[in-house]
Amino acid sequence: MLYREVGDFKTTYRSDGQTFPIAFDRWRYYIVLLVAFCVVPFIINDYWTNAVLLPFLIYAIAAIGLNILTGYCGQVSLGTGGFMAVGAYSCYKLMTGFPDLNILFCVLLSGLITALVGMLFGLPSLRIKGFYLAVATLAAQFFLVWLFNKVAWFYNYSASGQINAPERTLLGYKITGAETSAPVTYLFCLVLVVFLAIIARNLTRGHLGRSWMAIRDMDIAAEIIGVNPLKAKLTAFGISSFYIGVAGALLFAVYLGAVEVGEVFGIQKSFLVLFMVIIGGLGSIFGSFAGAAFMVLLPVLLKNVLVGSLGWPTDIATHLEFAIVGLLIVVFLILEPHGLAQLWRIIKEKLRLWPFPH
Amino acid sequence: MPAEFWYGVEVLLNGLMAGVMYSLVALGFVLIFKASGIFNYAQGVMALFAAQTLVGIQTGLIPFSHLINAMLGTKIHHFGWNVPTFIAILITIGIMVLFAIIVEKLILKHLVNQEPIILFMATIGLAYFLEGFGDLMWGAEIKKLDVGIPQGGNVWVEESTAFLGGEDFYGFYLDTLDIYATVIAAILVTSLILFSQYTKTGRALRAVADDHQAALSVGISLRTIWVIVWSIAGFVALVAGVMWGAKSGVQFSLSLIALKALPVLMLGGFTSIPGAIIGGLIIGVGEKLFEFLIGAPFLGGATENWFAYMLALIFLIFRPQGLFGEKIIERV
Numbered sequence: 178m179l180y181r182e183v184g185d186f187k188t189t190y191r192s193d194g195q196t197f198p199i200a201f202d203r204w205r206y207y208i209v210l211l212v213a214f215c216v217v218p219f220i221i222n223d224y225w226t227n228a229v230l231l232p233f234l235i236y237a238i239a240a241i242g243l244n245i246l247t248g249y250c251g252q253v254s255l256g257t258g259g260f261m262a263v264g265a266y267s268c269y270k271l272m273t274g275f276p277d278l279n280i281l282f283c284v285l286l287s288g289l290i291t292a293l294v295g296m297l298f299g300l301p302s303l304r305i306k307g308f309y310l311a312v313a314t315l316a317a318q319f320f321l322v323w324l325f326n327k328v329a330w331f332y333n334y335s336a337s338g339q340i341n342a343p344e345r346t347l348l349g350y351k352i353t354g355a356e357t358s359a360p361v362t363y364l365f366c367l368v369l370v371v372f373l374a375i376i377a378r379n380l381t382r383g384h385l386g387r388s389w390m391a392i393r394d395m396d397i398a399a400e401i402i403g404v405n406p407l408k409a410k411l412t413a414f415g416i417s418s419f420y421i422g423v424a425g426a427l428l429f430a431v432y433l434g435a436v437e438v439g440e441v442f443g444i445q446k447s448f449l450v451l452f453m454v455i456i457g458g459l460g461s462i463f464g465s466f467a468g469a470a471f472m473v474l475l476p477v478l479l480k481n482v483l484v485g486s487l488g489w490p491t492d493i494a495t496h497l498e499f500a501i502v503g504l505l506i507v508v509f510l511i512l513e514p515h516g517l518a519q520l521w522r523i524i525k526e527k528l529r530l531w532p533f534p535h
Numbered sequence: 536m537p538a539e540f541w542y543g544v545e546v547l548l549n550g551l552m553a554g555v556m557y558s559l560v561a562l563g564f565v566l567i568f569k570a571s572g573i574f575n576y577a578q579g580v581m582a583l584f585a586a587q588t589l590v591g592i593q594t595g596l597i598p599f600s601h602l603i604n605a606m607l608g609t610k611i612h613h614f615g616w617n618v619p620t621f622i623a624i625l626i627t628i629g630i631m632v633l634f635a636i637i638v639e640k641l642i643l644k645h646l647v648n649q650e651p652i653i654l655f656m657a658t659i660g661l662a663y664f665l666e667g668f669g670d671l672m673w674g675a676e677i678k679k680l681d682v683g684i685p686q687g688g689n690v691w692v693e694e695s696t697a698f699l700g701g702e703d704f705y706g707f708y709l710d711t712l713d714i715y716a717t718v719i720a721a722i723l724v725t726s727l728i729l730f731s732q733y734t735k736t737g738r739a740l741r742a743v744a745d746d747h748q749a750a751l752s753v754g755i756s757l758r759t760i761w762v763i764v765w766s767i768a769g770f771v772a773l774v775a776g777v778m779w780g781a782k783s784g785v786q787f788s789l790s791l792i793a794l795k796a797l798p799v800l801m802l803g804g805f806t807s808i809p810g811a812i813i814g815g816l817i818i819g820v821g822e823k824l825f826e827f828l829i830g831a832p833f834l835g836g837a838t839e840n841w842f843a844y845m846l847a848l849i850f851l852i853f854r855p856q857g858l859f860g861e862k863i864i865e866r867v
Contacts, residue, residue: 253652305851308574308655308805312797313851316844323840397865444794448659455656489605492675499667506660511645514653 180528196378213367218360226359227432233473234366235427240453240465241377242420247451248459249381250413251393252302256314258446259321260418262438263291264425266331269340272353272430273333280345280352284369284430288423294321295418302410306396318447325438339437342430353430362431369427373420378462380416389413390460421450452502456509458518467517475502545709546827547820552713554819555720556778560796561803561811562724563771568805569744570764571643574655577662579793581631581769584669586776586785588630590680591673592623598672624773631769632762639762666790675787680780716778723774724812727767736763744806798847804857814858818843 180201187193197203221230239261246252267287271278278286298317302310325331332340344354350361380386388409391399400406429436436442449472457468476498483494513519527534560578567575591598595614604610618626642661646654731737742750743760751757779789796815803814822842829838856862 253655301848301852304855306855307651309801309851309855311655312801312844313848315794315797316841316848319841319844323837327834327837448663451656451659487605490601493601493605493671496667496670496675500664500671501667503660503662503664503667506663507642507657510649510653510657510660511642514649 180525180531182529196382210371213371214364218364221359221363223359226363228477229473230363231366231432233470234363234370235424235432236450236453236473237370237466237469238373238427239421239424239450240457240469241374241462242417242424243450244454244457244459244462244465245377245381245389245420246413246417247454248461248464249386249393250389250410250417251396252299252410252413253307253311254314254417255311255444255447255451256298256317256321257421257450258442258444259318260291260295260421261425261428261446262321262325262442263294263418264288264422265429265436265442266325266340266438267291267422268426268430269333269342270331272343272345276343280347280430283345284423284426287426288419291422291425292415292419295421296411296415299411299414299418302414303407315444318444322438322442325442337437339435340429341435345430353434355434357431366427366431369423373423374462374466377420381462385409385412393460452506455506456516458516461516461518463521464516464518467521471517472502475505543824543827546823548709549713550820550823551816552709552717552819553823554816555713555717556775556815557792557796557799557819558812558815559716559720559723559771559775559778560792561799561815562727562808563768563775564796564800565803565805565808565811566727566771567764567768570740571743571761572651572654572747573643573658574651574805575768576655576658576793577665578768578772578796579790580662580665580669581634581772582776582779582792583785583787583789584634584665584776585627585631585769585773586680586780586789587669587673587678589623589627589773589777590678590780590785592618592626593620594678596673601674602671627773628770631773632766635762635765635769638765639758643761644758662790662793666787677784677786678780680777680785710782712778712782719774719778723771724808728808740764795843798843801847801857802850804859807857807859810857810859818846821846 180199182199185198185200187198192198195203197206217230239257243254243257246254264287267290268283271283271286272280275283298314301313305313326338332338335341342353345352347365351357352362352365381389388399388404389412391402391404392406392409392413396406399409425442428441433441453468453472454465455468456471457466458464479498479501480491480494483489483497484491509516560582563578563581564575567573567578590596595616595618597603597611597614600611638661642657646657731740739750739755739760740763742753742755743757747757750760775792776785776789779792783789799811799814799818801814802817803810803812822839825842826838851857
């Protein structure tokens with residue numbers, strides 16, 4: 178009934194090639210944005226922001242980043258935690274080294290620094306493929322975490338080895354530091370997420386995205402039809418690391434405020450983001466959001482039900498969470514290897530014919 | 536010879552022993568990878584689970600007691616008996632075989648013909664599940680594993696080598712447990728090689744490793760082979776779990792040895808059993824020597840965390856298939 182392309186005539190190339198060609202999709206998108214910008218900031222409280230919304234937005238950025246690399250370009254990376262640490266520590270160094278620099282530029286610059294580091298670690302991908310590459314990215318993970326632990330310059334020689342975000346404001350509102358208000362931090366992250374997601378969506382639709390997908394589907398064949406593997410792989414590593422670095426910077430500066438590298442950016446974080454991408458759907462921007470939402474909500478939900486309602490000890494709830502997450506990953510891979518995004522696509526196909534399927 | 540030199544040799548020997556432990560874990564990976572093309576990330580967690588189960592059975596823990604206590608409000612912990620080590624090991628092997636059958640029935644069967652990377656991710660999911668399940672079943676606290684292998688420095692080796700150095704050298708310090716582990720690993724590897732060379736099942740295993748479809752066409756049941764391979768991998772995991780568990784206690788960090796085995800595999804090649812052994816030795820010796828010569832004096836220590844990966848990474852750039860791996864041939 179609602180979901181129709183019938184009668185939705187396109188008269189220009191521009192309108193034919195837009196991101197959401199179907200009117201229903203387009204309106205849904207506008208409404209989601211409207212609710213996110215104009216309704217949510219007025220009804221949220223501290224608990225919701227800290228437990229659900231901020232981690233969701235920040236991990237969505239990281240998931241988009243990893244999806245560009247793994248989902249679109251086919252290079253599996255287990256170094257996400259390490260790259261997020263690069264983002265966090267460069268943000269810290271920029272914030273403390275240049276106190277007058279705007280926090281927005283700090284975050285974006287730390288993304289750029291991470292992009293450079295990512296490209297450096299992406300160089301071996303020209304020779305190494307598949308599992309071998311996945312394991313090679315572990316080198317990045319462990320080396321970077323060790324580096325930030327050992328070299329005191331990165332944490333300004335503080336005694337605890339922790340980094341703490343100093344207070345910074347944007348347009349007069351406190352973004353980082355101790356006394357931030359929930360709507361402000363939420364809106365700051367939301368603006369970045371929307372901005373970055375639109376860029377990612379358009380990148381993957383364009384020339385660059387197509388060369389990534391060609392490399393993913395078969396790199397040798399792609400090389401023969403004239404895709405430059407050096408350019409495609411390194412841009413994928415660079416852009417993906419940019420997103421992951423921004424996510425790391427936000428996680429540190431806006432969400433956590435204080436970070437100890439081994440705890441926050443360990444190998445577990447790499448897997449968490451990878452799971453988001455798998456559950457959400459490889460090669461889909463919507464999937465990155467869906468996966469991030471799923472992996473952020475599941476622990477909160479389990480904790481509320483098991484610890485809050487049933488009164489179980491926290492450690493048992495944690496173990497059960499591990500088991501359930503693992504089981505879900507396996508079930509998803511068996512039933513729907515392309516994740517939540519594919520489920521959504523199937524629903525859309527059904528909706529187009531509803532209520533008169535032929 | 537100065538004492539420093541002999542300390543260097545001691546580091547080398549300890550590195551060799553550590554390398555044997557890495558090889559032991561890597562062996563489980565190679566077995567499964569050869570037979571089913573699956574890169575089994577869960578191998579480390581399997582070692583943890585096997586060690587947990589062994590301790591649990593040995594000390595008569597009630598499975599899921601924490602969960603039952605939380606749900607019903609009871610306070611049960613132990614059955615109140617101790618099972619002899621040998622019988623406990625047999626029961627644990629039985630459980631690992633059961634695990635192999637379940638994995639084949641519930642997971643592998645449904646993922647035939649999927650891309651390798653999907654299978655890899657499925658084993659990551661399996662690892663998470665098994666980790667949570669093992670902790671639910673036996674509790675997450677650090678357990679002491681005692682299978683009757685003595686621990687501590689070996690006095691005999693220490694005394695009989697003391698004459699090598701000068702005044703301030705007291706002989707090589709080697710852990711007795713490490714020596715046992717080396718011997719057991721050597722026996723295990725030899726018997727595995729003999730098994731795959733001289734028995735009918737072993738020949739079938741090698742046939743499947745060579746070519747799935749050809750093996751199917753001559754009447755080898757892939758699914759039986761997979762169960763056998765996962766059972767053997769479970770057994771190897773048990774051995775590795777017992778050795779590491781006896782050394783540092785049965786705890787979560789045991790599952791991380793899987794991550795340590797990855798560079799070993801990359802160095803040795805995913806498809807070669809000798810490669811896994813030699814790769815393990817190179818990594819074990821390399822990281823101990825690097826820490827001794829460069830890491831501790833100049834870089835602030837703890838370089839063991841990443842040295843193996845960096846070595847493997849640099850090595851792979853020059854030889855993408857590893858030391859002993861089959862040459863990678865790609866066609867359009």
